[in-house]
Amino acid sequence: MNIQRLSALVKMELKKIIREPAYLFLMLLFPAMLTLTFGLGFGSVSSAIPGKSQFETMVPGLFAYACVFIIMTVAQVFSDDREEGLLKRINVTPTTSGEFMGSHLISNTLLSIIQVAIVAIFALIMGFRFQSDAFGMALAFLFIMILSICSVGLGLITATIAKSSGAATGLSFIFILPQMFFGTFIPLTDTTRPIAMFLPSYYATDAITMILNGVALTEINIWFDLTVVLIISVVIVVIGMGLFKKYGKA
Amino acid sequence: MLAKMKKSRTKDGPEDVYDPEHGKAIIIKNLVKKFEDVTAVNDLSFEVKEGQIFGLLGPNGAGKTTTINMMIGLLKPTSGDVYVGGYNVKKSLKSIKKFIGVCPQHAAIYKFLTGRENIELFGNLHAMDKKELKQRVDELLEAVTFTEASKRKAKGYSGGMLRQINMLMALVNNPYIVFLDEPTVGMDPRARRKTWEFIGSLKEQNKTVILTTHYIEEAEALSDMVAIIDYGELIAIGSPKELMEKYEAENLEKVFMKITGRRIVEGI
Numbered sequence: 001m002n003i004q005r006l007s008a009l010v011k012m013e014l015k016k017i018i019r020e021p022a023y024l025f026l027m028l029l030f031p032a033m034l035t036l037t038f039g040l041g042f043g044s045v046s047s048a049i050p051g052k053s054q055f056e057t058m059v060p061g062l063f064a065y066a067c068v069f070i071i072m073t074v075a076q077v078f079s080d081d082r083e084e085g086l087l088k089r090i091n092v093t094p095t096t097s098g099e100f101m102g103s104h105l106i107s108n109t110l111l112s113i114i115q116v117a118i119v120a121i122f123a124l125i126m127g128f129r130f131q132s133d134a135f136g137m138a139l140a141f142l143f144i145m146i147l148s149i150c151s152v153g154l155g156l157i158t159a160t161i162a163k164s165s166g167a168a169t170g171l172s173f174i175f176i177l178p179q180m181f182f183g184t185f186i187p188l189t190d191t192t193r194p195i196a197m198f199l200p201s202y203y204a205t206d207a208i209t210m211i212l213n214g215v216a217l218t219e220i221n222i223w224f225d226l227t228v229v230l231i232i233s234v235v236i237v238v239i240g241m242g243l244f245k246k247y248g249k250a
Numbered sequence: 251m252l253a254k255m256k257k258s259r260t261k262d263g264p265e266d267v268y269d270p271e272h273g274k275a276i277i278i279k280n281l282v283k284k285f286e287d288v289t290a291v292n293d294l295s296f297e298v299k300e301g302q303i304f305g306l307l308g309p310n311g312a313g314k315t316t317t318i319n320m321m322i323g324l325l326k327p328t329s330g331d332v333y334v335g336g337y338n339v340k341k342s343l344k345s346i347k348k349f350i351g352v353c354p355q356h357a358a359i360y361k362f363l364t365g366r367e368n369i370e371l372f373g374n375l376h377a378m379d380k381k382e383l384k385q386r387v388d389e390l391l392e393a394v395t396f397t398e399a400s401k402r403k404a405k406g407y408s409g410g411m412l413r414q415i416n417m418l419m420a421l422v423n424n425p426y427i428v429f430l431d432e433p434t435v436g437m438d439p440r441a442r443r444k445t446w447e448f449i450g451s452l453k454e455q456n457k458t459v460i461l462t463t464h465y466i467e468e469a470e471a472l473s474d475m476v477a478i479i480d481y482g483e484l485i486a487i488g489s490p491k492e493l494m495e496k497y498e499a500e501n502l503e504k505v506f507m508k509i510t511g512r513r514i515v516e517g518i
Contacts, residue, residue, distance in 0.1 A: 008374030012360060012367075019362040019403070085358035089419075092322050092352045093375040094344070 001102065005095050009103030010110075016077065017111060026073060027111055031066045031118045038062065038185070039126025059123045060208040061185030063140075064201045066115040067147040068179045070108050074155025075168035077104075078244070083165060101241050105152050112148035113141075131214035139222070140211045143229065147204040150233035156240030160247050200232040264349035268426045269336040275300045275427050275458035276321065281330035283316050283482075290316040292482040294330070298475070303449065303459040305473030305490075307466065307506070313482035314462040315355060318429050321460070322352050335427055348376070351425035355432045355462075357412040365400035365407070365415045366391065369422050376423035383422070390418045394448055409436035414445065427458045434468060446471060466503045478506060485509050 017023045042054035049057060081087050090100060132140065154175045162168035182192050183201035196202040207225035215222070271277070276298040283291040291313045298304045306314050319325040321332050323343040332339040334346045359368050366387060373383040391397045394414050399407070404415060417433050430449065434442045442465075449472055452459050463469050469476055470490045478486040478493075486493055486509055490502055499505045 002377050004377050005375050008371055012363065012371055015367075016360070016362050085354055085356050086360065088324055089352070089354060089358040089372075090375065091324065092347060092350070093372060093423075094347045094377065095375045 001096075001099060002094075005099045006103050006106070009095075009100065010107045013077070013103060013107035014110070017073075017107075023073060026069070027115060028118060030069070031062075031115045032122050034065070035059075035062055035119050035122035035126065039122065039128075043126055053127070055126060056128050057187070057209075058185040059119070059128045060212055061183075061205045062119050062123065063116050063144060063208055064147060064205040065180060065184040066119050067112045067144055067151055067204070068176055068184065068201050069115070069151075070112050070148060071151045071155045071158060071175050072169060072172040073111070074104065074108055074152050075158035075162060075172045076165050078156065078159035079162055079165040079168040082159070097241070097245055101156075101244075105149055105237075108152045108155070109145055109148040112151070113144065116144050130212055132211050135217060136211045136214075139217060139226075140208050143204045143207050143211075143226065146226075146229050146233050147200060150200050150229070150236050153233065153237035153240035156244040157236070160240075160243040200229050200236070203229040203232075264423065264426055266348075267335070267345045268349040270300055271333070271336050273300045274298065274333075275302070275335060276304075276460070277331075277333040278317075278321075279331045279333075281317065281320060281332060282328045283313075283320060283325060284328045290482050291320070291327075294479065294482070294484050296477055296484060296487055298458060298460065300458055301453065301456045302474040303453050303461060303472050305469035305476040306460060306462045306479065307469055307476055307502070308462075308479040310464075312479050314479065315431055316482070317479070318431055318460065318462060322350060322429060323347070348423075349426045351420035351423060351428045353417045353420035353428070353430045353433050355435070357409075357416040359404050359412055359415055359419070361405040362403060364403055365396060365411075365418075368404060368415055369400075369418050372419045373422040378423060386422055386424065390421060393451070394418065394444060410438055410441045413437055414441065417445070417448075421452075425457065427460070428452060429460045431462050432464065433461070434463070434465065442468075466501070466506065470502045476502065478509065480510055 017027055038058055039055050042058060045054040047054045047057045130137070155172070158168055158172045158175065162171045178195070179199050179201040180186070182188065182196040183199035184205055188196055203225040207222045207229070210219060210222055211217070274297050278294055278296050281291055281294040282289070294313075294317060306317065308314050316325060320327050321334055321339065323339050323346065326340075335349055337345050339346060360371070363371065369387050369390065370383060373386065378386070388397070391400050396411075396414060396418070399411060400415075404412060407415065413433065413436055417430065420428060420430070433449070434445050437445060446468065449459060449461065461469065461472060473490060476488065476490055476493060477484055486505065488496065493502065493505045494500070497505045497508045499508055
């Protein structure tokens, strides 16, 4: 792994987000608008948990959703680069697949963290309060990172299937919508919960909810969630990288 | 070969890896590429000497880009062998990538980056020393009078400017072997002329250039050797002068007409 190549690619990917208005909108405005909308809409609605508004119960799910949403960005970026012939061009330099994929994992995880930070800032403005200590926050951060890496893997799978950038946007919703409805901020029912149990965002949201509500970090369910989300993420990233390397570059 | 591979693992610069056999930068032996029932390249064999500008001519669909793609490892041959800089493409592509530069047919450029940033990015992908990279980028931009324009984002460039940056990106790592696939398409006559001068200067630096082009006068002006391919087969090879003498023609265009019965720009 050559650090110079890796950092050059990460910088380039970050510049793309900063300099392209469409990506910048998705990254900055979308999470802000989503949090504000939910804050205004559900901030005064009581939830099943005494003393908590519906919005406050949704915030952990909004964090997870911010990570899930990068599936679309990743799929678009890879499809765009493939259409422009940039993947082939990079392929004839000494850059390895590991460096190329690694740069995307780093840049997109960074973007995800920024999006989650935006959600956190607007959630605080709308009255949400964190009830965890520094260790808890660090653990919640770890869940966010793992879920982001998983989303990069799903983005790669989408880019492999999609043959154009436009198709990638549409296809990405195959992975975004189920996670949005069954694994993030929308309350689950007895019918939707069995579906949610197949989705990584469900476990991340479940654990972040416990952590941010001040549940002790010794709680076994938090660590069970971490194990599940980690296993699912590793499997998805390996599948995503493998598929993209074999079928997605052409 | 083992010694060469060991050498390439220990060092990273093109000068540590490049090792052509007997002054032959490229050797192609019985190369075949089939796409299902279509034979794009059929039993192609030729050699390119070090420091030559080698023109690969042929109409659209003749198999020029397919041949180049097999030389640079983007396509696997159905059969046959390609040796680039002394290495077999099938076995030692990693080493080859260190000393080649590739300018693709369609300008593959990050539009949100400036021209300079695009060139620097590819220098970094070749792990060039920072100081050396800056100096090299300055030299390249000056050579094509692009220094001022290189500060602007590529999004605002004309087609000709994009092609110039496309070519500079292929040269940033100071490659020994340069593949230029239709480098002047879309350029105005002035920019094209300037690019010809630039490609000519690569020969003075003893670089081997593989040039594909539709512009027959471009190949005639620049190439030391020309190979004409049609329907994936080699139909003539020699210096422009030799070919013109052999086929008693005034120029390469007429050579092509005599061999194939049609003009090169008509395609298939």
